[in-house]
Amino acid sequence: xxxxxxxxxxxSRGQIARWALHEAGADxxxxxxxxxxxxxxxxxxxxMNKVPALVxxxxxxxxxxxxxTITECAAINHYLAETHPDAGLLPDTHEKAAYFRxxxxxxxxxxxxxxxxxxxxxxxxxxxxxxxxxxLELTLSAxxxxxxxxxxxxxxxFTMADTYVGSQFVWGLRxxxxxxxxxxxxxxxxxxxxxxxxxxxxxxxxxxxxxx
Numbered sequence: 001x002x003x004x005x006x007x008x009x010x011x012s013r014g015q016i017a018r019w020a021l022h023e024a025g026a027d028x029x030x031x032x033x034x035x036x037x038x039x040x041x042x043x044x045x046x047x048m049n050k051v052p053a054l055v056x057x058x059x060x061x062x063x064x065x066x067x068x069t070i071t072e073c074a075a076i077n078h079y080l081a082e083t084h085p086d087a088g089l090l091p092d093t094h095e096k097a098a099y100f101r102x103x104x105x106x107x108x109x110x111x112x113x114x115x116x117x118x119x120x121x122x123x124x125x126x127x128x129x130x131x132x133x134x135x136l137e138l139t140l141s142a143x144x145x146x147x148x149x150x151x152x153x154x155x156x157x158f159t160m161a162d163t164y165v166g167s168q169f170v171w172g173l174r175x176x177x178x179x180x181x182x183x184x185x186x187x188x189x190x191x192x193x194x195x196x197x198x199x200x201x202x203x204x205x206x207x208x209x210x211x212x
Contacts, residue, residue, distance in 0.1 A: 007030075008051045010032065014052035020081075022199050022200040024160075025084060054069070054080075073167075103161040143184075170188055173188055
């Protein structure tokens with residue numbers, strides 16, 4: 001049995017977690033299904049019936065293992081960095097503030113703002129302070145300001161936070177939901193040059209093609 005079981009659908013946010021699995025060098029096996037044919041017992045793993053989901057078959061000293069289930073891409077990716085410290089993807093003491101700031105910013109305000117735009121949810125101007133993301137323009141401006149002066153989320157070095165933040169921008173620029181500013185384009189070019197990204201992306205590309 002592999003150390004991790006990874007549940008995913010071909011064209012899904014599972015691509016974010018797969019990138020993290022390859023960056024970490026994790027020993028994993030995949031369970032791939034289609035949205036319409038998710039196993040009935042998948043809700044035992046994720047009651048939201050969503051992918052990705054990751055099950056860690058954690059070995060115990062007395063022999064055997066017990067399972068830990070992780071859902072939500074940002075949590076999955078950071079968990080993989082924690083369980084694979086030798087991969088060098090965790091922030092050091094001085095990088096932690098930026099690491100957690102932008103990881104959770106991308107998983108919260110940026111994700112919300114992009115979904116609001118995609119679904120045509122209009123937040124009245126007088127209620128933008130109530131909405132956690134404010135406006136899409138504000139979230140993108142915040143990220144553009146940071147990435148204009150930093151190569152990666154934590155500065156000069158790639159960390160696991162870049163698998164999540166980077167995925168948001170890879171998808172956003174590809175589908176036009178995020179404008180291709182010079183900072184965003186340069187950031188996407190940097191993160192997609194990584195070997196682990198290419199390996200993971202090739203696997204998902206085959207799954208998407210097979211799914212038709």
